[in-house]
Amino acid sequence: MTADTTSFDYVIVGGGTAGLVVAARLSENPDYRVLVLEAGVDNSADPRVHIPALYSALAYTDADWGFSTEPQPGLNGRQIPVNQGKALGGSSSINARVFVPPTKTLVDAWETLGNQGWTWDALRPYLARAYTSPEVDKSLEKAMGIGEWTSRENDTPRGPIQTSFPGSASHPIREAWAETFKMNGLAMAHDPFLESSVGGFSCLASIDPATKERSNATTAYYHPNKNRENLCVLTSARVMKIDFDMALPPAPIRATAVQYEQDGELRTVAVAKEVILAAGAFQSPKVLELSGIGDAQLLAQHGIDVVQDLPGVGENLQDHVVSSISYRARDDLETLDALARQEPDAIGQAMQQYTSNRSGPLTSVGVYTYAYLSLPAQDQQQLRELLGSNPPPDESSSSSSSSGSQPPLARALHDIGEKMLLDPQTPSGAYLSIMSQAPRPDVPNSGYPADPAVPGKFFTIAAMLSHPFSRGSVHIQSRDPLVDPAIDPRYLSHPLDEEVLARHMLHIETIATSPPLARLLQQPLARRDPASHLAADLDAAKRYLRAKSTSMWHPAGSCAMMPRALGGVVDARLRVYGVSNLRVVDSSAIPLISTANLQATVYAFAERAADLIKETW
Structure with a gap:
């Protein structure tokens, strides 16, 4: 469809991960005219996008919004970078491609919050619809760390996103990781996409096994369908606001048009059926507030007329906070440290391998294995006591709780969090291995210095907080659409978050010292950062978290489905709420953040959102 069409059935705000899924599915019906408005460009031909190991070079480029948080008291006042994709495909075009599922307990909790029908059993078919599970030769299963799986998908999913077990099939980390967790009774018994609980496993990546290139929303959902006559995608089109018909009650409020800026001109497109927000956890609440939907007091402060008073807009923001420890690896272990140091000879050799036969270190980001873990039994009683000493506020209270939530929601979240934290079959932390040190570049306004790569080979284990109690916010700072929102995740503001993650950090040492994984590391263990030698000291772990933790770039919940x-x-x-034809289909609508990396969950969420829209019309 030509870009000069002035009216569409559906206007999708944001051509990112969720937006392109919904656009592809809605445009399957040739009677639906679908427009996607994306602020970035299609950069899928950029080698930094399609070559797996080069993804980090996209940070703070035109492909990244380059957001940072407000100073975080729980992290020593640091401003944390929260990179988000500003490109067709959104963050699926700049992320690290880790493709892991949520857990059944987590998704079932969405329904517990009052979302009828949002359960694992309902969502899992949409996970299967989104991706193609890789085939693995039987003779390689043990080396790949999946030899103990009693079952994989009976009917292999054949969705648009192509996945693979990244890197070399012969790399020893997968088998060592699987055997280590097996020895501790924590092997993942089957493909985690069937129904994951706790345990270690080899993880998938959204890397095409044939081409060894990124598979994202652009290549998988848009490019195969871009010639549909009823689908139009406009890039470099930044949405300013949504217009509404404010008919007198009882007639419902209705979205009528979307204003956007392109090529220096302000343009308007009319909407026949629905406006679909898919601008992400930071931008979807911003668009709502600029359009007059949000907390009436906040809108009044910025001189914005109130269309619908919804105080929840921009609240309930969640993100995964992560910290890591790097250990010196054996000299013969294959790592990506030479690339991390940007050694010219290593980069040249890697590029030659990649371009000639799609092999070598550029085919992955070095994340091969994962684990979903609850805390050991000895921690459970202490956590139970901490839960009792940090109850949610009474519902008669008008003040926010330490989690950042108002009393009714804080009670609901406390009850769900308590169940997840104390259930030994529900992970409270997610761990990943990285076949490299994790240097930190110089980040503007971050409040902490760069940590450049050092000589040697390293193996890194990172732990993230799967189910934070803390809740933050993201709100406009001006009625000017070009001004960035104020992002305040309030990391570790709830006392339980620091306690839980500190204990997971101490457990990293248990993993690193367990055979056979320990045989891949230099002995005695040597750490890249002396401050990471925590020595079973909980207070030292907490100090380390405040100084070193950062974001996993998994924001969710700021336009929550509740x-x-x-x-x-x-x-x-x-x-x-209160508008007849306006929906939110991205991670901002996910009420409780996923167990680990969000990518697979967002694809499934958007797939189901498309079906819900189709059912309406």
Whole structure:
């Protein structure tokens, strides 16, 4: 469809991970005219996008919004970079491609919050619809760390996203990782996409096994369908606001048009059926507030007329906070440290391998294995006591809780969090291995210095907090659409978060010293950062977290799917409360953050959102 069409059935705000999924599925019906407005460009031909190991070079480029948080008291006042994709495909074009599922307990908790029908059993078919599970030769299964799986998918998923077990099939980390967790009774018994709980496993990546290139929303959902006559995607089109018909009650409020800027001109496109917000956890609440939907007091401060008073817009922000420890590896272990140091000879050799036969270190980012773990039994009683000493506020209280939530929601989140934290079959932390040290570049306004790569080979284990109790916010700072929102995740603001993650950091040492994984590391263990020698000291772990933790770039929840009484923004069919034809379909609508990396969950969420929209029309 030509770009000069002035009216569409569906206008999708944001051509990122969720937006392109919904656009592809809605445009399957030739009677639906679908427009996607994306602020970035299609950069899928950029080698930094399609070559796996080069992804980090996209940070702070035109492909990245380059956001940073407000100073975080729980992290020594540091401002944390929260990179988000500003390109067709959104963050699926700049992320590290880790493709792991949520857990059943987590998704079932979405329904517990009042979202009827949002369960693992309902979501899992949409996970299967989104990706193709890689085939593995039987003779390689043990080396790949999946030889103990009693079952994989009976009917191999054949969705658009192509996945693989990244890197060399012969790399020893996978088998060593699997055997280490097996010896501790924590082997993942089957493909985690069937129904994951706790245990270690080899993880997938959204890397095409044939081409060894990134598989993302652009290549998988848009490019195969871009010639559809009823689908139009406009890039470099930045949405300013949504217009509404404010008919007098009982007629519902209705979205009528979307204003966007392109090529220096302000343009307007009319909407026949629905406006679909897919601008991400930082931008979807911003678009709502600029359009007059949000907390009436905040809108009044910025001189914005109120269309719908929804105080939950921009609240309930969650993110995974992560910290890591790097150990010196054996000299004969294959790592990516030479690339991390940007050694010219190593880069040249790697590029030659990649271009000639799609092999070598550029085919992955070095993340081969994962683990979903609950805390050891000895921690459970202490955590139970901490839960008792940090109850949610009474519902008669008008103040926010230490989690950042209002009392009714804080009670609901406390009850769910308690169940997840104390259930030995529900992970409270996610661990990943990285076949390299994790240097830190110089990040503007971060409050902490660069940590350049050093000589030697390293193996890194990182731990992230799967289910944070802390809740933050993201809100406009001006009625000017070009001004960045204020992002305040309030990392570790709830006392339990620091306690839980500190204990997971101490457990990293248990993993690193367990055979056979320990045989891949220099002995005695040598750490890249002396401060990471925590020596079973909980207070030292907490100090390390405050000084070193950062974001995993997994923001969610800021336009939460929850009952309006709990501060929800959209209902269980993802419709914005009080507006008849406006939905949110991205991670901002996910009420509780995924167990680990969000990518697979967002694809499944958007796939289901497309079906909900189709059912309506």
